[in-house]
Amino acid sequence: GAVVSQHPSWVICKSGTSVKIECRSLDFQATTMFWYRQFPKQSLMLMATSNEGSKATYEQGVEKDKFLINHASLTLSTLTVTSAHPEDSSFYICSAISSGNNEQFFGPGTRLTVL
Amino acid sequence: DAKTTQPPSMDCAEGRAANLPCNHSTISGNEYVYWYRQIHSQGPQYIIHGLKNNETNEMASLIITEDRKSSTLILPHATLRDTAVYYCIVRGYGGATNKLIFGTGTLLAVQP
Numbered sequence: 286g287a288v289v290s291q292h293p294s295w296v297i298c299k300s301g302t303s304v305k306i307e308c309r310s311l312d313f314q315a316t317t318m319f320w321y322r323q324f325p326k327q328s329l330m331l332m333a334t335s336n337e338g339s340k341a342t343y344e345q346g347v348e349k350d351k352f353l354i355n356h357a358s359l360t361l362s363t364l365t366v367t368s369a370h371p372e373d374s375s376f377y378i379c380s381a382i383s384s385g386n387n388e389q390f391f392g393p394g395t396r397l398t399v400l
Numbered sequence: 401d402a403k404t405t406q407p408p409s410m411d412c413a414e415g416r417a418a419n420l421p422c423n424h425s426t427i428s429g430n431e432y433v434y435w436y437r438q439i440h441s442q443g444p445q446y447i448i449h450g451l452k453n454n455e456t457n458e459m460a461s462l463i464i465t466e467d468r469k470s471s472t473l474i475l476p477h478a479t480l481r482d483t484a485v486y487y488c489i490v491r492g493y494g495g496a497t498n499k500l501i502f503g504t505g506t507l508l509a510v511q512p
Contacts, residue, residue, distance in 0.1 A: 391443035
């Protein structure tokens, strides 16, 4: 099956610093990727849609200047949490749509802890 | 907004079939029913999807009612490793409808 990887799998940072999370489709091309956030005991919340070569589309209530998304190639999207604060601590999950069959596959997630 | 309704939790005995219901009464004619599951602290895993016909794969079976307003995911022989949150999602095909919007799901606890 199609594989999506995320790096890092976990990160701890100080308040005020920026953190970059990578999402890669390993064996397929993905023109569209999605970023989700999940707080403890809650469901996944869609943050934004990342399209290769164009600006990301953010869901209502998600600050685009705080969560920078870059989708520079058909296999890589990055999410940068800028000036992170403790309330940004969460499980960040990406997914990618295979341009071959339109199916969506999820990465393993990145746990961010901001001290 | 999620377009599906699922019970918050269910128990199932190991080795027995687990039947997880989902209501999607406002589903459109071109929308599919997808099922994913999420084991604790992992990314969601695709299980199965269907449009109107019943579907079966190596993991599960999906039974969709004739009016398409509800469906049931069946795990034929549940194991302890099937303990997870199961999400039923209605999704279009292509463009903005590609988004998967997660509801609260059903926490399935498989008991030994």
